[in-house]
Amino acid sequence: MLQIDKNSFKKDYKKKFLEMHGTDIALGSEQRKYETLGVLIRDYVAGMWLDTTKKYNINKDKQVYYFSMEFLLGRLLGNTLLNLGIREVCKEALAELDVDLEKLEDLEQDQGLGNGGLGRLAACFLDSMASLGIPGNGCGIRYKYGFFEQKIIDGYQVETPDNWLRNGNVWEIRKSDKGEIVKFGGEIKVEDVGGKLVFNHINYEPVLAVPYDTPVVGFENDVVNTLRLWSAEPVANEFDYSSFSRGDFLKAIEYKNSVEAISQVLYPDDSFYEGKKLRLKQQYFFVSAGVQSIIRHYKANGGDIKKIDERIAIHINDTHPTLVIPELMRILLDEEGLSWQDAWRITKNICAYTNHTILAEALEKWPVDMFRSLLPRIFMIIEEINERFCADLWNKYTGQWDKIHRMSIIADDYVKMAHLAIVGSHSINGVAKLHTEILKKQEMSDFYYYYPRKFNNKTNGITHRRWLLKSNPKLTELLKDTIGPSFIKHPIDMEDFEAFKDDRAVQESLYKIKRENKEKLADIIYKNQGIEVNPDSIFDVHVKRFHAYKRQSLNILRIMNLYNELLENPNKDIVPRTFIFAGKSAPGYYLAKKTIELINAVADKVNNDPLVKDKIKVVFMENYRVSLAESIIPATDLSEQISTTTKEASGTSNMKFMMNGALTMATLDGANVEIRDEVGDDNIFIFGLTEREVLDYYKHGGYNAWEVCNSDLRLKKVTNDLINGRYSSDKDKFRSLYEHLLTYNDEFFVLKDFDSYLKAQEKVDVIYKNMHQWQKMAAVNIAHSGIFSSDRTITEYATGIWGSGFLYKNL
Numbered sequence: 138m139l140q141i142d143k144n145s146f147k148k149d150y151k152k153k154f155l156e157m158h159g160t161d162i163a164l165g166s167e168q169r170k171y172e173t174l175g176v177l178i179r180d181y182v183a184g185m186w187l188d189t190t191k192k193y194n195i196n197k198d199k200q201v202y203y204f205s206m207e208f209l210l211g212r213l214l215g216n217t218l219l220n221l222g223i224r225e226v227c228k229e230a231l232a233e234l235d236v237d238l239e240k241l242e243d244l245e246q247d248q249g250l251g252n253g254g255l256g257r258l259a260a261c262f263l264d265s266m267a268s269l270g271i272p273g274n275g276c277g278i279r280y281k282y283g284f285f286e287q288k289i290i291d292g293y294q295v296e297t298p299d300n301w302l303r304n305g306n307v308w309e310i311r312k313s314d315k316g317e318i319v320k321f322g323g324e325i326k327v328e329d330v331g332g333k334l335v336f337n338h339i340n341y342e343p344v345l346a347v348p349y350d351t352p353v354v355g356f357e358n359d360v361v362n363t364l365r366l367w368s369a370e371p372v373a374n375e376f377d378y379s380s381f382s383r384g385d386f387l388k389a390i391e392y393k394n395s396v397e398a399i400s401q402v403l404y405p406d407d408s409f410y411e412g413k414k415l416r417l418k419q420q421y422f423f424v425s426a427g428v429q430s431i432i433r434h435y436k437a438n439g440g441d442i443k444k445i446d447e448r449i450a451i452h453i454n455d456t457h458p459t460l461v462i463p464e465l466m467r468i469l470l471d472e473e474g475l476s477w478q479d480a481w482r483i484t485k486n487i488c489a490y491t492n493h494t495i496l497a498e499a500l501e502k503w504p505v506d507m508f509r510s511l512l513p514r515i516f517m518i519i520e521e522i523n524e525r526f527c528a529d530l531w532n533k534y535t536g537q538w539d540k541i542h543r544m545s546i547i548a549d550d551y552v553k554m555a556h557l558a559i560v561g562s563h564s565i566n567g568v569a570k571l572h573t574e575i576l577k578k579q580e581m582s583d584f585y586y587y588y589p590r591k592f593n594n595k596t597n598g599i600t601h602r603r604w605l606l607k608s609n610p611k612l613t614e615l616l617k618d619t620i621g622p623s624f625i626k627h628p629i630d631m632e633d634f635e636a637f638k639d640d641r642a643v644q645e646s647l648y649k650i651k652r653e654n655k656e657k658l659a660d661i662i663y664k665n666q667g668i669e670v671n672p673d674s675i676f677d678v679h680v681k682r683f684h685a686y687k688r689q690s691l692n693i694l695r696i697m698n699l700y701n702e703l704l705e706n707p708n709k710d711i712v713p714r715t716f717i718f719a720g721k722s723a724p725g726y727y728l729a730k731k732t733i734e735l736i737n738a739v740a741d742k743v744n745n746d747p748l749v750k751d752k753i754k755v756v757f758m759e760n761y762r763v764s765l766a767e768s769i770i771p772a773t774d775l776s777e778q779i780s781t782t783t784k785e786a787s788g789t790s791n792m793k794f795m796m797n798g799a800l801t802m803a804t805l806d807g808a809n810v811e812i813r814d815e816v817g818d819d820n821i822f823i824f825g826l827t828e829r830e831v832l833d834y835y836k837h838g839g840y841n842a843w844e845v846c847n848s849d850l851r852l853k854k855v856t857n858d859l860i861n862g863r864y865s866s867d868k869d870k871f872r873s874l875y876e877h878l879l880t881y882n883d884e885f886f887v888l889k890d891f892d893s894y895l896k897a898q899e900k901v902d903v904i905y906k907n908m909h910q911w912q913k914m915a916a917v918n919i920a921h922s923g924i925f926s927s928d929r930t931i932t933e934y935a936t937g938i939w940g941s942g943f944l945y946k947n948l
C-alpha cells in the first residue's frame with residue numbers, strides 16, 4: 138500500500154507546484170492547483186503501475202482485454218485517491234495549505250467517452266478488475282470530442298461539442314513508440330508461393346494508431362491496470378508536405394483530415410445503429426490496433442503463438458468490436474502462417490461476446506459493398522468463415538434453406554455483426570436473467586438451439602467504490618458504524634445491515650443522511666437551473682438516456698394528470714414532490730427531443746403556477762453525465778425504472794439508486810426483476826404489463842390504444858392536453874407525441890400501463906408519510922444491493938468466461 142503521511146504529502150505538493158508553475162500555491166489559480174495534484178498523484182502511481190506490469194509479465198498471467206467502443210469514466214481524481222487509500226490524508230494536508238480538495242475534484246472535466254449504460258459498465262468493470270487483482274486491460278478509442286454537452290435553451294435540447302481535452306488530461310500518457318499501422322481500402326493480390334496462397338494487401342491507405350494509456354488503480358491492493366485508448370494520426374512520411382508539389386499538397390491535407398476524422402468524435406447514438414462508413418472505420422481502427430499490439434506484446438515476452446489462447450482472453454462489448462474475430466484470423470493466418478483449423482480454434486477460445494440489447498434498430502449490419510471496399514482482406518476472411526459455417530448448418534439442417542439463410546453471417550447484401558460475434562466466440566452472454574432468457578427463446582433462438590452451451594447470463598453490476606463509498610460518504614459511515622467495514626472489500630456483507638432495518642435510531646440516521654444529500658442537490662439545482670425546491674418533498678427521479686422504450690413520456694403524463702387533479706381539487710392531500718429529470722437525446726431522435734421539450738414546457742407551467750407551488754415542482758437538469766449522477770443518486774427517494782417490459786436489457790442506474798437507499802418504482806424488466814427478487818415485493822413498487830403479456834401483444838396483436846384512452850377520463854384529458862395548447866401556444870407542438878400514442882397505437886404501452894402506474898404512485902405517498910416504514914424499506918434495499926456490485930459480476934466473468942486460473946492469484 139502507498140504509505141504517505143500528511144507532512145510528506147504537503148512537502149511533495151508544494152515542491153511539485155513550484156516545479157510546474159514557478160510560483161507559490163497561494164498565487165496559483167484553482168485549475169493549476171488541480172493540475173498539480175493530478176500530476177503528483179500520477180507520479181505516485183507510476184511506480185506501482187510499472188511493478189504491476191512487470192509482475193504480470195514474470196508470472197505469465199492470463200491477460201483479459203476488454204474491447205469497448207465506449208468508456209464512460211467520469212472524473213478520475215477522487216476515485217484514484219480513494220482507491221489509493223490516501224484521500225483523507227490528502228484532504229487534511231491540502232486543507233492546511235488552504236486548498237479545498239473537493240473544490241479541485243469539482244474542476245475536473247468528466248471523461249465522457251460513452252453514451253450511457255454500456256460505456257459506464259465498461260468503466261465499472263475496469264475498476265472491479267483492478268480491485269480484484271485481475272490482469273485486465275481496457276481497449277478503446279481516444280475520441281477528441283466525447284459525448285456532446287447538452288444545453289436546454291427555451292426548452293429545447295441544444296448540442297455543443299465536448300472539448301474535454303481543452304485543459305489537457307493529466308491522467309493519460311502518450312506512448313508514441315507503441316504505434317501500430319492500420320490499413321484501409323486497396324486491393325488484395327493473391328499469389329501462389331510454393332503451393333501456399335499468400336495474400337498481399339496493396340494500394341491501401343495507412344493510418345497510424347497511437348496509444349494513450351491511463352492507469353486504472355485497484356482498491357488498496359497495489360494493482361494498477363491499463364486502459365489503452367487509440368488516437369488516429371497520419372503516417373509521418375505520407376504527410377511530408379515540404380516535398381509535395383501543389384496538387385499533392387492538397388492530397389496530403391485531405392489524407393490528414395480523413396485520418397484524423399477517425400478518432401475525432403463519439404457517435405451520440407445509444408442502442409441505435411447508424412450505417413455510416415466512418416463508424417465502421419472507427420471500429421476496425423481500434424480493433425486492429427488493439428489486436429496487433431496484444432500479439433506484439435505476447436510475442437515479445439516469448440509467447441508461443443500456438444498457445445496464445447492460454448494466456449489471452451478478449452471480450453467484445455456489444456457487436457461494435459466484433460472485427461476482433463476476423464482481425465485475429467488475419468494475423469494468425471497471413472502473418473503467423475497458421476492453418477485455418479488452428480487459427481479458428483485459437484480465435485474462438487480467445488473471444489467472448491456480450492449482447493446488450495434486443496432492439497431491432499440497434500442490430501449492426503454493414504452493406505457488403507461498403508465493407509468489401511473498406512476492408513478487403515477482412516471481408517474475404519468473413520466470407521470464408523461464413524462458407525464453413527453454412528456448410529456445417531447444411532449438415533445439421535439439410536434442406537432447411539430458410540433457417541440457414543436466417544442464420545447466415547452474410548445475407549441480403551449485408552454483413553451481420555451479431556451473427557459473426559456468435560459464430561466466432563466461445564461465450565455469448567446477456568446482461569440480466571430476463572434479457573438472457575429472451576435472447577435464448579426469442580431473438581437468438583436459432584443460434585441457441587445450435588450452440589446451447591455458448592449462451593450464459595452475467596447480470597450487470599456497478600462499482601460500489603464510486604457509487605457508494607465516494608458519492609455517499611455519510612451512508613458509508615453509517616454502514617461502517619453498524620455492520621463494520623468488511624463490506625468495503627466484500628460488498629455482499631451489506632446483507633448484515635438488514636438486521637438494523639427495525640432499529641429506530643438507524644432509520645432516523647438514514648432519514649437524516651438522505652435529507653442532507655437532498656439539501657446539497659437542492660443547492661445544485663438552484664445554482665444550475667435557478668429553481669428552488671423543497672428538501673422535505675419526495676425527490677422522484679427519472680435520469681437516463683431519452684428513449685421511447687424508457688418511457689419518460691409515461692412519467693410526464695402522470696405529472697400532467699396530477700397537475701390536472703390539483704387544479705380541480707387544490708386541497709388534495711398529497712406529499713409534496715419534486716420531479717427531477719435528466720438525460721440526453723440522440724441529436725436526430727425526433728420523439729425523444731419532443732419529450733424533452735414537453736417536460737420543460739410542463740415544468741415551466743407548473744413551476745409558475747402559484748396554485749400548486751407548495752405541492753409539486755418539475756426540474757430538468759441539464760447535461761446528464763457521471764459527475765451529475767453522483768450528486769443526484771444519493772439524494773433520491775424514488776427511482777423511476779419504468780421501461781416497457783422486455784425492452785431494457787438490464788439497466789444499471791436502478792442498482793446505483795437502490796445502493797443509495799432509494800426505493801424503486803419499476804416494471805418487471807431487465808435487472809429490476811432481480812432487484813425485486815432480492816428485496817421482496819414489499820420493498821419495491823411494481824406495476825405494468827408482464828413479460829408474457831407484452832410478448833403476446835407483439836406476437837398476436839390485440840392492443841388498442843384508442844380504447845384504453847377512451848375508457849379512462851384522466852387519459853382522455855392528458856392526451857388532449859398535448860394538442861389543445863395547454864403547454865404551448867403552438868397547438869401542434871406536441872402533436873407528434875399524441876399521434877405516436879393514438880394514431881400509431883402506442884408501441885410502448887404507455888397508455889396501457891398508465892392506470893397501474895398511478896396506483897403504484899399512490900402507494901408511494903401513503904408509505905412516505907410514515908418515515909420509519911419508508912426508511913425500513915430503504916434499509917432492506919441497501920442491505921441487498923451488495924450482489925449488484927460489479928465485483929460480483931466480474932468474478933462471474935472471470936470464472937465463467939475468461940478462464941479462472943489467474944483469479945485471486947494476486948489478492
Ligand SMILES: *Cc1c(COP(=O)(O)O)cnc(C)c1O
Pocket residue numbers: 252253254257680681682761762763766787788789790791793
Ligand atoms: C449509470 C448511468 C447510465 C445508465 O443508466 P440507465 O438508467 O441504467 O440507463 C447512463 N448515464 C450515466 C451518466 C450513468 O451514470
